[in-house]
Amino acid sequence: MITLNVNGKTQQVDTExxxxxxxxxxxxxxxxxxxxxxxxxxxxxxxxxxxxxxVRSCSMPVAAAAGKKILTIEGLSRPRLHRLQEAWIxxxxxxxxxxxxxxxxxxxxxxxxxxxxxxxxxxxxxxxxCRCGTYARVRLAIHSAAGSPAxxxx
Amino acid sequence: MTTGLNRREFLRASxxxxxxxxxxxxFPVPAAAASGAPATEVNAxxxxxxxxRVVVRIAxxxxxxxxxxxxxxxxxxxxxxxxSRVSAEFASPNEHIKRNRIWGSxxxxxxxxxxxxxxxxxxxxxxxxxxxVAAAAARWGVPAGECTAREGVITHPPTxxxxxxxxVAAAAAxxxxxxxxxxxxxxxxxxxxxxxxRLDLPDKVTGKPVFAVDVALPGLLHASIxxxxxxxxxxxxxxxxEAEKMRGVKKVVREPGFVAVVADxxxxxxxxxxxxxxxxxxGPGATASTETVAAMLRDGxxxxxxxxxxxxxxxxxxxxxxxxxxxxxxxxxxxxxxTMEPQTCTAWLRPEGFLDVWTSTQxxxxxxAAAAETAGLPLEKVEVHKMMLGGGFGRRGAPQDFVRQGVAxxxxxxxxxxxxxxxxxxxxxxxxxxPASRVRMTAGLDTQGRVVAMHTRIACPSILKxxxxxxxxxxxxxxxxxxxxxxxxxxxxxxVDYAMRNGHVPVGFWRAPGQQNPFYRECFVDELAxxxxxxxxxFRRGMLKEGDKNRLVLEAVARAAGWGAPxxxxxxxxxxxxxxxxxxxxMVAEASVxxxxxxxxxxxxVAIDSGHVVNPDTCRAQAESNVVYGLGALLYQENTxxxxxxxxxxxxxxxxxxxxxxxxxxxxxxxxxxFWGGHGEPAILPLAPAVCNAIFAATGKRIRSLPLKHHDLxxx
Numbered sequence: 090m091i092t093l094n095v096n097g098k099t100q101q102v103d104t105e106x107x108x109x110x111x112x113x114x115x116x117x118x119x120x121x122x123x124x125x126x127x128x129x130x131x132x133x134x135x136x137x138x139x140x141x142x143x144v145r146s147c148s149m150p151v152a153a154a155a156g157k158k159i160l161t162i163e164g165l166s167r168p169r170l171h172r173l174q175e176a177w178i179x180x181x182x183x184x185x186x187x188x189x190x191x192x193x194x195x196x197x198x199x200x201x202x203x204x205x206x207x208x209x210x211x212x213x214x215x216x217x218x219c220r221c222g223t224y225a226r227v228r229l230a231i232h233s234a235a236g237s238p239a240x241x242x243x
Numbered sequence: 244m245t246t247g248l249n250r251r252e253f254l255r256a257s258x259x260x261x262x263x264x265x266x267x268x269x270f271p272v273p274a275a276a277a278s279g280a281p282a283t284e285v286n287a288x289x290x291x292x293x294x295x296r297v298v299v300r301i302a303x304x305x306x307x308x309x310x311x312x313x314x315x316x317x318x319x320x321x322x323x324x325x326x327s328r329v330s331a332e333f334a335s336p337n338e339h340i341k342r343n344r345i346w347g348s349x350x351x352x353x354x355x356x357x358x359x360x361x362x363x364x365x366x367x368x369x370x371x372x373x374x375x376v377a378a379a380a381a382r383w384g385v386p387a388g389e390c391t392a393r394e395g396v397i398t399h400p401p402t403x404x405x406x407x408x409x410x411v412a413a414a415a416a417x418x419x420x421x422x423x424x425x426x427x428x429x430x431x432x433x434x435x436x437x438x439x440x441r442l443d444l445p446d447k448v449t450g451k452p453v454f455a456v457d458v459a460l461p462g463l464l465h466a467s468i469x470x471x472x473x474x475x476x477x478x479x480x481x482x483x484x485e486a487e488k489m490r491g492v493k494k495v496v497r498e499p500g501f502v503a504v505v506a507d508x509x510x511x512x513x514x515x516x517x518x519x520x521x522x523x524x525x526g527p528g529a530t531a532s533t534e535t536v537a538a539m540l541r542d543g544x545x546x547x548x549x550x551x552x553x554x555x556x557x558x559x560x561x562x563x564x565x566x567x568x569x570x571x572x573x574x575x576x577x578x579x580x581x582t583m584e585p586q587t588c589t590a591w592l593r594p595e596g597f598l599d600v601w602t603s604t605q606x607x608x609x610x611x612a613a614a615a616e617t618a619g620l621p622l623e624k625v626e627v628h629k630m631m632l633g634g635g636f637g638r639r640g641a642p643q644d645f646v647r648q649g650v651a652x653x654x655x656x657x658x659x660x661x662x663x664x665x666x667x668x669x670x671x672x673x674x675x676x677x678p679a680s681r682v683r684m685t686a687g688l689d690t691q692g693r694v695v696a697m698h699t700r701i702a703c704p705s706i707l708k709x710x711x712x713x714x715x716x717x718x719x720x721x722x723x724x725x726x727x728x729x730x731x732x733x734x735x736x737x738x739v740d741y742a743m744r745n746g747h748v749p750v751g752f753w754r755a756p757g758q759q760n761p762f763y764r765e766c767f768v769d770e771l772a773x774x775x776x777x778x779x780x781x782f783r784r785g786m787l788k789e790g791d792k793n794r795l796v797l798e799a800v801a802r803a804a805g806w807g808a809p810x811x812x813x814x815x816x817x818x819x820x821x822x823x824x825x826x827x828x829x830m831v832a833e834a835s836v837x838x839x840x841x842x843x844x845x846x847x848x849v850a851i852d853s854g855h856v857v858n859p860d861t862c863r864a865q866a867e868s869n870v871v872y873g874l875g876a877l878l879y880q881e882n883t884x885x886x887x888x889x890x891x892x893x894x895x896x897x898x899x900x901x902x903x904x905x906x907x908x909x910x911x912x913x914x915x916x917x918f919w920g921g922h923g924e925p926a927i928l929p930l931a932p933a934v935c936n937a938i939f940a941a942t943g944k945r946i947r948s949l950p951l952k953h954h955d956l957x958x959x
Contacts, residue, residue: 105490112510116465121457122450124633125509126583127667131894134583162450174448181440181860184307184868186447187454187583187633212903218894220583220634221307222871224905226864 091155095120096164106152110144111135113151114161122162122190126218133217136191137161143198143214162190165197173197176234184221192217196231205235283412285374286420287334287345288318288367291412295395297324300334302346303356304605305443306635307868308923309861310356312441314364316857317357320435321368321427324395324408331442333629336607340622349607352640352752354824354921357857361919362426369424371415378414379406429855429916438860443631455603455630456664458589464493466652466663467513468503470673473525473887474747478502480522486515495519496655503652505661513666528747528887533576536746536884540574540681543702543742550717552701552724556736561696565687569774573684573763573947576881578677578753579889581897584633585670588649591660592618598625598650599660603632605640613643617650636872637752641710642675671897672889675751676882678704680723680759684767686734692775694786696736699727701760704745706752718743722752726760726821726928731793732768732786747887754872755823755924758931762949765819765932770945779818779936780806792852792915793820796829799913800850804831813837814845817936821928826853826920830929834937840957844874844906844934852913853920859912866910866926873930874900879952 090101095118102117114120114137123146126134130145137146138160165171173196176182183189192215199206199214206214211228219227280294290298299318305311315331334346347363348355372392379397380387383404390399395408429436446453471477481502483495491511496503502521506512543549562568582603589601598618604610610627618625632639649663665673680703687696705720714721719741721728727739772782780801787794797820801807806816813835820829833846849866856862879898883890891897910926935946942958 108508108510112508116508116510119459120450121452121454121459124454124583125456125585125664127894129667129893129895132583132899166449170449177448178440178444181444181864183441183444183447184309184864185583185632185634186307186443189447190450193448212901215902218583218899218901220581220636220872220899222868222900222905223864224871224900224902225867225908227902228905 091151093151093155093159094157095159096161096167102151104151107150109147110137110149110151110154110159111146114146120161120163124187124190126188131218132188133195134188134191136194136217138194138198141198141201143195162193165193171197172234173200173230176230180226180230180233182223182226182230184223188217188219192219192227196227199231200235205237206231280409283416285371285412285416286367287342288364289322289371291408293409293412295325295407295409296328296330297322297395297408299329299331300346301331302334302339302349303360304351304607304629304632304635306351306605306632308356308865309441309858310351311443312439313357313857313861314360315442316435316437316439317361317365318368320432321365322372323392326434326439328395329442335626336611336629337623337626339608340611350609350640351605351635352637354826354923354925356923358825358919358921365426366424369426370421373421373424374415374418375408375411377418378411382406382411382414435857436855438858441861447631453631454584454633455587455589455601456584456633458601458630458662460589460591460660462659463589464505464507464656464659464661465509465512466496466503466505466661467509467516468501468648468663468665468669469516469519469521470501470669471523471525472672473523473528474749475528476526477524478521479524482520486518489515489518494656496652498648498651501648503648503663505652505656509664525887531747531887532885533883536679536748537681539744539746540679540702543744544572544681544683544700546742549700549740549742550719551738552719552741553728553737553739556696558696558698558736558738561736562685562687562698565695566690567688567774568685569688569771570683570685571767571770571945571947572681573766574681575679575759575762575949576883577679577748578876578880579671579674579882579897580634580636580638580753581671581899582632582634582636582638585665585667586639586645587662587664588645589660589662590614590649590653592653592657594658596620596624599628600625600646600650601628601630602646602649603630603635603639604643604646605632605635605637606643609641609643610646613646614650617647618654636754637756638675640752642751667894668892671892675749677753677759678706678723678750680704682763684763686767686771688771688775692777694732694734694771697734698738700740700742701727702742702744704748704750705743706750706756708743708745709749710751722756724760725757725823726764730764731791731822732783733788734786748884754869755927757823758927761819761821761928762931762935765821765929766935766946769817769932769936769939783818783820792827793822793829795915796820796827796850796852796913799911800829800831800848803850803909803911804833804848806831813941815937815940817933817938817940819929819932819936823928824921824924825918826851826922826925828925828929830926830933832933832937834934834941836938836941836956836958838957840955842938842951842956846907846909847930847933848909848911849926849929850911850913851922851925852915853922853925854914854916854918856912856914862912862922863910865922867908869924869926870908870930871900871905873927874904877931877934877949877951879950881950
């Protein structure tokens with residue numbers, strides 16, 4: 090049994106310690122917002138926060154997350170929409186939407202660390218891949234949520 | 244949407260069947276419509292709740308392109324309801340079959356979602372409005388012609404009485420559908436034509452389980468699959484003893500073309516699959532390589548007896564008499580779609596002989612047919628639950644391989660729902676690839692630099708040959724020759740030859756099928772402009788008739804980009820134009836190449852004439868999307884072959900552009916009205932040639948093959 094704290098709730102999970110956190114979230118805990126994209130830490134669709142840090146959950150054994158605070162996209166909007174989620178709607182960021190939970194979790198970690206990020210900060214932090222090409226709107230929405238003057242509607 | 248367990252409410256309507264918008268006596272209303280206040284299906288597209296909420300049924304698929312919202316806008320426009328009370332839901336494919344395909348086409352490709360259904364969905368909205376007005380008029384005992392409807396409220400001005408749609412929906416549903424309706428002039432649109440917010444985004448930003456990979460059902464099992472690494476090969480032997488002992492493993496399924504492990508989580512299934520020893524019979528494809536494909540295409544170009552896809556004038560004589568002859572060969576590689584959501588299908592063969600399928604599909608009817616055939620059930624005993632697609636780009640339309648596999652696996656576990664999801668590696672190596680192709684273009688210029696003749700030879704595998712053979716015409720696959728056979732330039736003598744050369748690699752419809760041809764054509768036209776000593780924009784304009792929409796978008800993009808105005812030092816422009824998928828698109832790319840040969844794309848300006856624009860914001864988003872999708876293919880993506888297998892396996896060796904590579908994209912919508920063009924694909928057409936022409940302007944180097952990673956871009 091492994092004890093996990095997911096979105097503020099402590100849960101016991103009966104699993105082998107090497108199962109990646111992604112699959113514990115999706116298949117054992119039924120939290121489907123976090124996505125599989127590549128399984129090798131490249132695309133970032135599986136990004137969640139572990140003790141406030143953005144991690145690629147496809148490559149983190151669940152045992153490494155035991156006892157730490159895990160935040161997923163489902164927990165980001167509690168009690169209300171995160172300002173990034175509001176900005177995502179304001180600027181109509183998602184297209185297919187599959188990579189967007191990971192994008193939002195990376196952006197939330199960035200804003201927690203740097204409340205008003207520069208374009209360079211965004212380039213460095215937002216390593217998530219999007220096949221639909223929502224990048225310009227991702228950048229705009231991050232600046233907008235940060236209240237930065239760069240967030241003029243394009 | 245989470246379970247879709249068919250908890251459906253069967254309502255009765257007393258509407259008569261027959262007429263253009265036939266209604267049946269009883270029909271299911273999906274969960275979204277059935278929740279809350281009682282709902283009435285006024286017609287197949289329009290469901291109205293007693294509290295005035297309107298649910299618009301959508302038959303096409305949503306894969307990011309915005310059709311889900313745009314079609315709802317068109318219906319709501321003609322219905323004239325309160326947009327803030329509108330939601331949408333997918334129409335049921337099973338109902339679609341039972342109701343004689345009442346929703347028209349469920350296929351979503353070719354940028355057809357809006358333009359292919361705009362007429363009948365608008366008619367449905369208008370018909371529903373007329374029926375609601377007629378029902379209100381009947382209640383008041385006044386002529387319907389005295390009543391008006393606006394934003395969900397029907398008014399009888401002489402008596403100042405009003406009724407809301409929700410109050411008369413049930414009565415309206417009982418009326419005969421009108422025989423004729425009048426559609427609004429787009430210039431009077433109030434809901435359509437506006438940049439309204441997409442209906443699918445609230446769920447997508449909160450991580451709601453809207454995708455096929457998110458399906459959750461009681462007792463659901465998970466499957467991971469291994470297909471023969473060589474296309475066309477098969478399973479010769481399987482040793483699954485070790486895998487079957489692993490935790491959570493329920494079954495190892497062996498089929499002629501694949502092995503799948505079913506377990507209680509996808510990770511456990513995939514880990515166990517790695518331990519299955521599979522003896523593959525690779526079949527005849529095992530000797531194929533990138534080199535053999537290149538040789539096959541070169542052989543095609545050399546074939547003296549090719550079918551002609553186009554002939555105008557006397558190209559041979561005109562070329563022989565030309566003052567100057569320019570010839571060049573271009574080529575491009577196989578490309579995977581690489582949707583972010585891998586191929587997936589959940590299938591549940593229920594004991595009562597009904598099959599439920601949840602999948603990401605661009606063609607629900609094709610999914611149904613594949614599922615029914617695999618299960619040996621009639622279509623009426625199959626339901627395909629349409630989910631939001633985690634990208635499509637053409638991968639999830641015609642092939643339906645993942646549905647056949649999902650149902651075959653479910654057949655091995657009757658009564659148990661099984662979710663098949665491909666690993667990224669399977670997805671990368673078992674696609675239906677954009678065909679590799681090679682062309683040779685030969686053009687003749689007269690002494691004034693005018694193009695008097697052009698002869699194009701195209702060697703390219705045929706997509707239609709396998710996926711839609713009935714669409715082949717005299718051995719010509721139009722997707723392989725388009726942009727040459729319908730070239731807008733007024734060249735008096737033209738010939739296009741097509742060499743169909745099909746390797747063993749499955750090919751398919753990749754975003755804007757045939758999109759490699761505008762790369763070839765528009766780069767070659769740039770070569771001709773240089774040979775004629777003319778400005779690339781003026782040269783193109785000179786070959787386009789007055790009023791040709793290709794010319795209009797070229798002029799629009801040149802104006803927006805400030806063509807001819809000075810640029811910062813080192814920055815150069817390239818231009819290209821292409822029509823396709825119903826729209827006309829021109830692009831200017833501003834690029835620089837530094838001393839080390841590193842390309843920087845500063846700005847892309849795109850002008851599109853799609854006739855009408857239903858949602859300008861999603862249209863702009865599609866232009867941005869096409870730029871990024873095209874950019875990956877331009878810069879570094881390719882699928883290569885070795886020993887009959889695709890070499891690339893994941894995003895490490897098939898990279899996608901990231902946020903730092905995203906250029907500034909400025910989209911100019913120039914709709915001229917009178918026709919309906921698409922938006923999901925057109926803007927990818929001019930991207931590669933516009934950038935490569937800018938590279939030529941910057942370096943003097945002609946790029947005649949993609950991707951760019953193989954080229955040394957340092958100034959010659």
